Amino acid sequence: MSAQFTKPDIAESFSRAAGSYDSVAELQRRVGFNLLDRIDTEVNPSGVILDLGCGTGFFGPELHQRYGPHMLLSLDLAEGMLNYAREHRATAASQWLCGDAESLPLTDSSVDLIFSSLAIQWCENLPALFGEVARVLKPGGQFLFATLGPETLHELRSAWSAVDNYQHVNRFISLSTLKKEAGSHLMPGSLEQEYEVLRYQQVRELTHELKGLGAHNISAGRQSGLTGKARMMAFKEAYEAFRTEDGILPATYQVFYGKLIKE
Ligand SMILES: C[S@@+](CC[C@H](N)C(=O)[O-])C[C@H]1O[C@@H](n2cnc3c(N)ncnc32)[C@H](O)[C@@H]1O
Numbered sequence: 001m002s003a004q005f006t007k008p009d010i011a012e013s014f015s016r017a018a019g020s021y022d023s024v025a026e027l028q029r030r031v032g033f034n035l036l037d038r039i040d041t042e043v044n045p046s047g048v049i050l051d052l053g054c055g056t057g058f059f060g061p062e063l064h065q066r067y068g069p070h071m072l073l074s075l076d077l078a079e080g081m082l083n084y085a086r087e088h089r090a091t092a093a094s095q096w097l098c099g100d101a102e103s104l105p106l107t108d109s110s111v112d113l114i115f116s117s118l119a120i121q122w123c124e125n126l127p128a129l130f131g132e133v134a135r136v137l138k139p140g141g142q143f144l145f146a147t148l149g150p151e152t153l154h155e156l157r158s159a160w161s162a163v164d165n166y167q168h169v170n171r172f173i174s175l176s177t178l179k180k181e182a183g184s185h186l187m188p189g190s191l192e193q194e195y196e197v198l199r200y201q202q203v204r205e206l207t208h209e210l211k212g213l214g215a216h217n218i219s220a221g222r223q224s225g226l227t228g229k230a231r232m233m234a235f236k237e238a239y240e241a242f243r244t245e246d247g248i249l250p251a252t253y254q255v256f257y258g259k260l261i262k263e
Contacts, residue, residue: 007077007100010122014055015080017214021056024212027196031255032059032117034194035146036066038257039113043142045069047112050136052101052145053077053119057085063115064091073111075099077122078214102128106136116145121172126181130260134185137262143186148172149193149254155242156206156251162238163231170215175256182260189259196255199248203239206251 014021036059039045045067051060054074064072074089075097076082086096099105101116102125114133123129133143150172160168173181179191200206243249 005122011078014076014078014214017212018056018078018080018084020212021081021084021214022058024209025056025058027198027253028055028118028213029058030196031146032062035115035117035144035257036062038144038190038259039067039115040142040189040259041067043113043140045113047071047138048073048110050075050106050111050114052114052116053122054085055081055119057081057089059115059117060085060089060094061091064093069093069112071095073097073106075101075104077101102132104132104136108135109138111136112138112141114141114143114145116143118146118148120145121148121170126173126177127184130182130185133260134262139262141262142189143258143260143262145258145260147178147256147258149256150174151195151252151254154252155239155249159203159235159239159242163234172254178256178258182258186260187263189261191256191258194255194257196253198251198253200251201248203236203249206249
């Protein structure tokens, strides 16, 4: 994403969504499990694992059960998410940190594995993010992440562009930029992309889901006075252009899965 939101905006939006997130996070589950399956057990995940942007903490117990780390650090920018995670997803090894991935409250070379599913797309300063990841990883440690590419929600972006010039959908970083930024701090392991297409009967199901995730465009709230009924109708009509022959409305997610290694 390029400069779009302030950190307090992001934290507030996700904190507000903490109670609804799990009920609408089907794609996030799938992506997180895909990412878990990419963990390389050679990196000693039984040491210290950091779940970066842990959200409701769903993957904490999974990481604990699979790898038995002696410390599982769950970090998130949104205090509301962290409180929810602490209440529902604590493990015997859990420690909780409210903090920013671009400025990690951790000492140098202290983490064996960083797991981060669908969180770093909210980071605007990629040199700071990858610099921090490289600083806190132990030599040989790995950064495993899933993030979103620029084709994500292209249908939604296109439908809104037929209505107004506001940016209703977050902008995401391309694979080549990601490679370039990551490469200046960490050694490449792998970088792959997969597409996931979610299917809806009505466009409001999609917008409801995005709101429940806390991932609806935060800037849309700032323009609430402008989002009138007529504009919503025009938006819905424009989205109808994507309705397929079998009668569904698609929403595409371009997911990047990356593995980077600290030298
Ligand atoms: C889509 S949720 C993903 C949560 C979880 N990893 C999952 O897969 O269900 C994104 C999370 O990233 C957090 N986040 C956003 N920007 C962050 C940052 N700069 N540092 C740490 N966490 C951040 C949000 O607060 C939110 O909880």
